[in-house]
Amino acid sequence: MREIRPETVIFIRNNKNEILLVEKPHLHYGEIYIPLGDLVKDSESTFENVRRNCLTTGLEIADTKLKGLVTEVSxxxxxxxxxxxxxxxxxxxxxxxxxxxxxxxxxxxxxxxxLPQADKVYAPIILSSPDFYEAKYTFDDDMKLVKTESI
Amino acid sequence: MNNNIKNQFPIFSKNKGLVYLDSASTSQKPKVVIDKLVEFYTEYNSNVHRGLYPLSEKATDEYEKVRETIAKFINAEPNEIIFTSGATEAINGVSRSLYSSGFINVPPKITLTDLEHHSNVLPWQDLQPEMIQYLGLDDNYLINDTKIFKDSDIFASIHASNVTGTIIPIKEIITSNENAYSIIDATQSIAHMKIDVKDLDVDFLTFSGHKLFAPTGIGVLYIKEEIMKELNPFKLGGGMIDEVTRNGSTYASGPTKFEAGTPNIAAAIALAEAVRFIDSIGFEEIKLSEERLRLYLLERLDEIENIEIYHPKNVTGKEALAVVSFNIEGIHSHDISAYLGEKNICVRAGHHCTQILHRDVLNVPASLRASISVYNNEEDIAKLIEGLKGAIKIYKK
Structure with missing residues (x-):
């Protein structure tokens, strides 16, 4: 059985049309940029997770919008x-x-x-579409993104 | 052996499945030590050295007996033992006292190693030395450069590294220049191997109690008797005086001179209990168990692809403690540590207060560290390896 991991992905956009990304090493892609967010911890809501992650940035968050739900299967x-x-x-x-x-x-x-391969797909949609985005992404055994299905 | 020992640490029964591999950061506390703290506060809590009533006399008696226990533990004399809040306070104090007592040239020349914890760098830098010599690491993370410059005033070093586990050849280095004052921080080694201040022939030796199964906020500073007599105190205040007048003061002699203010009495008494706990196992058993796990950890870490291990290869427990740092290429140590944390596996990520070592020698900003103590077993190591493999799967995405 697969390990189930609920995680948040947080795009913070400023008035210069820039988004806040974290620079990190990656096993296959060298240095990459990823949005904030991490595993939703035991007894934590997704909203509380967002607050916790944003605290580390130094920013004071006034409003958040849930813009998408993506299931990734490996x-x-x-x-x-x-x-x-x-x-x-x-x-x-x-x-x-x-x-x-x-x-x-x-x-x-x-x-x-x-950007990570999945983020490359959903980031432009989340940042441009007014609609809620729901999708399922499938990875092969080598963790290559092979299929995306949106609802 | 280890399961019997593990059962003596209440934290493991309160946290089922806890894998604690962060003892280089702080050790867990056995029930006997916790009980000793409670005993002090519930049965004879009072200040020491001041009250002529039974509670205070009992507290004073128990507190002073700790000095004897610690002295025996490191082969010193009781009047050579000072209680501090920890090694950091001790090193800061020694650096200032050496300076204010006129024991060293101004500005001094100081010898450190590349492995130093920040607590053994900053106090010396603060003296604005003329020069700091850093004894370097070889390719196998060992210190083979054992010659202190002939005009060094001070040789200050950790006894064992909190990152690589390397045990520094202190005795050999001290012998290379007997004119330099030697200050050794044995915080990492004190719970894992027998320390004998006379055999090492050190002038000063310190350790923090919390890595020795004792509470936080208590530490020990050994000062060779003939040095202590002439050394200025580094803290001034109540409890350390001979006489105070409007125009000046004279100080008490011996350890009292260095213990201004109310000490951490309960923690000191619990520290003695921690030493008795170690004695009840014996360093021979401790070393045997930790060495077996050190080798097992290294063997299992070899299963991980793209891992870089910062720990001496093909050495015995005489040259390295069971403290092993590493990085997995392509995954930040903080991410792995957080993932392991989700699985109740406690390891440390970061520079471990050794930026010089990480930046200038290892050439990485941070590393992961697994450190072993008497309560660990093979199952802990197996869970760590399983956790590392899980983290790799997560961060492949």
Whole structure:
């Protein structure tokens, strides 16, 4: 049976049309950029998870929107991603989160930077569509994204 | 052996499935030590050295007996033992006292190692030394460079690394320049091997109690008797005086001179209990068990692809403690640590207060560290390896 992992994905967009991403190493892709978010912990709501993650950025969050739900299925793990968009916030970001560098990246440059393969699919949709996004993504045994089905 | 010992630590029965591999950060506490704290506060809590009533006399008697227990534990004399809040306070105090007592040149020349914890770097940098020599690590994470510069005033070093587990050849280094004052931080080694201050011939030796199964907030500073007599105190206040007048003061002699203020009495008494706990097992047994697990951990870590291990290879327990740091290429140590945390596996991620080692020698910003103590067993290691394999699956996405 697969390990089930509920996780949040948090896009924070400022008024310069930039989103806040974390620079991290990746097993296959070298340095990549990923949105904030992590495993929803025991007894934590997804909303509380978003608050917790945002606290580490130094930003004061006023409003959050749940914009998508993506189920990712691999050989061993099944992720349920709760994707949030935050556009209403105050304050300045810290330099890093737990040793990872935080960067504001222009949305028009998202194609040029290294994003995880699934994020490359859903990030443009979450950031441009007014509708709620629901989808199922399937990975092969080598963790290559092979299928995306949206509802 | 280890399950019997594990049962003596209440935290493992309160947290079923807990895998605690972070003893280099702080050790868990056996029931006898916790009971000793409770006993003090419930049966004879009072201040020491001041009251002429039975409770205070009992507290004073128990507190002073700790000095004897610790002295015997490290082969010192009771009047060479000072209680501090921990090794950090002790090193800060020694650095200032050496300076204020005129024992060293101004500005001094200091010898450290590349493995130092920040607590053994910053107090020396604060003296604005003329020069700091860092004894370097070889390719196998060992210190083979054992020659202190001939004009060094001070040799300050950890006894064992909190990152690589490397045991520093202290005796050999001290012998290379007997004119330099030696200050050894045995915080990492004290719970894992016999320390003999006379055999090492150190001038100062310190350790924090909380890594020795004792509570936090208590530590020990050994000062060689002939040095202590001439050394200025590093804390001033109540309890350490001979006489105070409007125009000046004179100080008490011996350890009292260095223990201004109300000490952490309960923690000191519990520290003695921690030493008795260690004595009840014996260092021979401890070393045997930890060495077996160290080798097992290294063998199992080899199963992990793209792992870089920062720990000496093909050495015995005489050269390395069971403290092993590593990185898995392509995954940040914080992410792995957080994943392991989800599985109730406690390891440490970060630079472990050794930025010089991480940045200048290992060339990484951070690492993961697994550290072993008497309560660990093979099952703990197996769960760690399973956890690391799980983390790799998660972060492959």
């Amino acid at each position: 050989k061993d793990i099944q992720w349920h991603l709760f994707i949030y968009l935050i556009e209403d916030f105050k304050g300045e970001t810290t330099k890093d989160v737990e040793g990872h560098k935080l960067q504001w990246i222009s949305i028009v440059k998202l194609d040029e930077i290294a």
